[in-house]
Amino acid sequence: MTSLRRDIELRVLKVVTATFPVQHVALDECTMLRKDLGADSMQLIALMIGLDEEFDTEFAVDQIPKDDVSLAWISNFVEATLLAAQSARPS
Amino acid sequence: MTHPAGNVFVTGLGVVSSLGNDIESFWHACLDGRSPTEKIPAHWCEYYNGASEVWLPLHEPDYSQFGVTRVDLLTLGRPALIGIAAASQALTQAGIVVEKTEGTYPAAVLQNFDSFRAGIFVGTGLGAAQAPFNNYYTHLFSGISSVLQQAADLHTEDRQLRERLAGLRAHPRVNPMVICQTMPNAIAANLAIRFGVRGPVDTTCAACASSTIAIGKAFRAIQRGELDMAIAGGAEHLSDRAGGVFMGFDRLQTLAKPYRGAGTENRPFDRDRSGFLFSEGGASFAVLESAESLTRRSGRAIAEVVGFAETNDAFSIASIKDNSNAIEAMIDRALGNAGIPPEQIDYINAHGTGTEINDAVESRIIERKFGRQTRVNSSKSLLGHTIGAAGALEFAVTALSLERQEIHLCRNLENPIADLAFSLVSGPASLEYALTQNFGFGGHNAGLVLHRVQT
Numbered sequence: 001m002t003s004l005r006r007d008i009e010l011r012v013l014k015v016v017t018a019t020f021p022v023q024h025v026a027l028d029e030c031t032m033l034r035k036d037l038g039a040d041s042m043q044l045i046a047l048m049i050g051l052d053e054e055f056d057t058e059f060a061v062d063q064i065p066k067d068d069v070s071l072a073w074i075s076n077f078v079e080a081t082l083l084a085a086q087s088a089r090p091s
Numbered sequence: 092m093t094h095p096a097g098n099v100f101v102t103g104l105g106v107v108s109s110l111g112n113d114i115e116s117f118w119h120a121c122l123d124g125r126s127p128t129e130k131i132p133a134h135w136c137e138y139y140n141g142a143s144e145v146w147l148p149l150h151e152p153d154y155s156q157f158g159v160t161r162v163d164l165l166t167l168g169r170p171a172l173i174g175i176a177a178a179s180q181a182l183t184q185a186g187i188v189v190e191k192t193e194g195t196y197p198a199a200v201l202q203n204f205d206s207f208r209a210g211i212f213v214g215t216g217l218g219a220a221q222a223p224f225n226n227y228y229t230h231l232f233s234g235i236s237s238v239l240q241q242a243a244d245l246h247t248e249d250r251q252l253r254e255r256l257a258g259l260r261a262h263p264r265v266n267p268m269v270i271c272q273t274m275p276n277a278i279a280a281n282l283a284i285r286f287g288v289r290g291p292v293d294t295t296c297a298a299c300a301s302s303t304i305a306i307g308k309a310f311r312a313i314q315r316g317e318l319d320m321a322i323a324g325g326a327e328h329l330s331d332r333a334g335g336v337f338m339g340f341d342r343l344q345t346l347a348k349p350y351r352g353a354g355t356e357n358r359p360f361d362r363d364r365s366g367f368l369f370s371e372g373g374a375s376f377a378v379l380e381s382a383e384s385l386t387r388r389s390g391r392a393i394a395e396v397v398g399f400a401e402t403n404d405a406f407s408i409a410s411i412k413d414n415s416n417a418i419e420a421m422i423d424r425a426l427g428n429a430g431i432p433p434e435q436i437d438y439i440n441a442h443g444t445g446t447e448i449n450d451a452v453e454s455r456i457i458e459r460k461f462g463r464q465t466r467v468n469s470s471k472s473l474l475g476h477t478i479g480a481a482g483a484l485e486f487a488v489t490a491l492s493l494e495r496q497e498i499h500l501c502r503n504l505e506n507p508i509a510d511l512a513f514s515l516v517s518g519p520a521s522l523e524y525a526l527t528q529n530f531g532f533g534g535h536n537a538g539l540v541l542h543r544v545q546t
Contacts, residue, residue: 018161038194045267046162058233058263 105180135334168272214302216479298531303482324376398429398540443469
C-alpha cells in the first residue's frame with residue numbers, strides 16, 4: 001500500500017466517523033454505508049460535502065452507485081479523483 | 092390552576108442573539124444595556140466601501156446541546172440552525188418533551204400533544220439570503236481558481252497581491268443543499284421535522300414585521316381553537332462571505348454611520364440618529380398554548396397574548412409613510428382585539444430602528460395615541476436590527492418585562508426627539524399591559540398586545 005493510499009483511507013475514515021454515529025460499529029474497508037451504517041440521503045450528501053472539504057476538490061457525485069458503497073469504494077473513488085486532478089494540472 | 096377558555100399563553104421562550112444564547116444571559120445583557128458592536132470584517136472592504144462601519148456579530152451557540160449533528164451543520168442553513176437552538180430552548184422551558192423515535196415515522200413526537208393540533212409559525216425577512224450569496228461566490232470564484240493561481244504565479248514577488256488572490260479562493264463546490272437552505276420555508280420545515288409538528292407549518296415574509304405577524308397568526312389559530320399549541324417566532328442570519336447583505340442595506344442609506352466612537356453609532360429616538368445597527372442575525376421562539384392545554388399540563392405561563400393586528404401602508408417598498416393612518420389603525424385594531432383602551436398600555440416596545448424617518452413617525456404616533464406617560468424603549472438600541480427575527484426577539488423582551496416587572500434602557504438616547512417616557516435607565520416598572528410593534532419594508536405594520544400573568 002502506498003503512503004498516498006494509506007493517507008486517503010485515514011482521511012476517509014475521519015470524514016465517515018464525523019458524519020455517522022458509528023461508535024458501536026467496527027469499521028473496515030468492507031463496511032457498507034447504507035447496510036451497515038444506515039446512511040440516509042441527507043447523510044450521504046453531508047458525506048460528499050465533508051469529502052470536498054477534506055480533500056479540497058469536487059467529487060463527481062453522479063458516479064457514486066445509487067444502491068450502496070463500501071469504504072474501500074470511497075477510498076478508490078477519492079484516489080482516482082485526486083490522481084486525475086494531478087495529471088490534469090499544467091506542469 | 093384553570094385559565095379562561097380562549098386565552099393564549101406564552102409558556103416558553105428561547106433566544107439566539109448577539110446578547111446571549113439563552114434567556115437569562117440575554118435578559119441580563121438587556122438590563123445592563125450591553126451592545127457589543129464591532130467593526131465589520133476587514134475583507135468586506137475589499138469589495139465595497141460603505142458609509143457604515145459597524146455591525147453586531149452573532150456568536151453561535153454550542154449546537155450539540157440541541158441535538159444538532161454534523162450532518163445538520165453541513166446541510167442546513169444558518170437561520171434554520173439558530174432557529175432550532177432557540178425553539179429547543181422554548182420547548183424545554185415550557186416543559187414539553189420531544190421524543191425521538193429513530194428509524195420510524197415520524198422521527199419525533201411531541202409528548203402529550205396531538206401533533207396535528209400543533210403548529211409552527213416562523214417569520215423571516217430574507218429567508219437564508221446568505222446561502223445563495225455565499226454559494227454564488229463559490230460558483231464564481233471556484234470557476235476561476237486556475238486563473239487566480241496563474242495570476243499569483245505571475246507575481247511571485249508581490250506578497251500582498253498573492254495574499255489577496257489567495258483570499259478570493261472559494262470552496263470547490265456549491266453546497267448541494269443550497270436550494271433547500273435558501274427556501275424561506277426551510278426554517279419552519281426544519282423545525283417541524285425536528286419536533287414532529289404536523290399541523291400548519293407557516294412562514295411569514297414581511298421584512299421587519301415578519302415574526303410579529305408570525306406570532307400573531309399563531310395566537311389567532313390557538314384563539315380560534317384550531318390548535319392547542321404553537322412554536323412561533325423568527326430567525327434571520329445576514330452575514331455572507333463578501334458582505335453582500337450589509338452592502339445592500341448600506342447602499343440604501345439605512346445603516347448607522349460613525350458617530351463619537353465605538354458603540355455610539357446606534358441611537359434610536361436620539362436627535363443624532365443616522366440609521367440602524369446591522370446585526371449578523373438572531374432567532375427567538377415562543378411556545379404559545381391554549382388555556383386548556385396549560386391547565387391540562389399544569390404548566391406555568393410567562394405572559395398572556397391578548398391582541399394582535401396588522402395593516403399595510405400601501406405606499407412605498409422601503410419607506411414608512413408619514414401622516415398615514417395605517418399604523419394607528421393597526422394599533423386601534425390590536426387594542427380592540429385585546430379589549431382595552433390605550434390608557435391601559437403601560438409599556439411600548441417600539442420598533443425604534445434609529446432611522447431618521449421611522450423614529451420621527453413612530454414617536455409622533457405614540458404621543459398622539461398614548462400620551463407621555465407610557466414607558467417606551469427600543470430593543471434595537473441593544474440588539475441592532477435582525478430584520479425578520481426582530482419582532483420575535485422584541486416579543487421575548489416584552490414578555491420578560493411583564494413577567495419580571497423590569498424594563499431595559501434605551502441605549503445612546505441622550506437627546507430624545509420627543510417628550511415621551513423613554514426608558515433612560517434599566518429598572519423596575521409596574522406593568523400590566525404592553526404593546527410590541529414592528530414596521531417592515533413593504534409597508535407592513537404589526538403589533539401584539541401582551542398581558543401580565545399574576546403568579
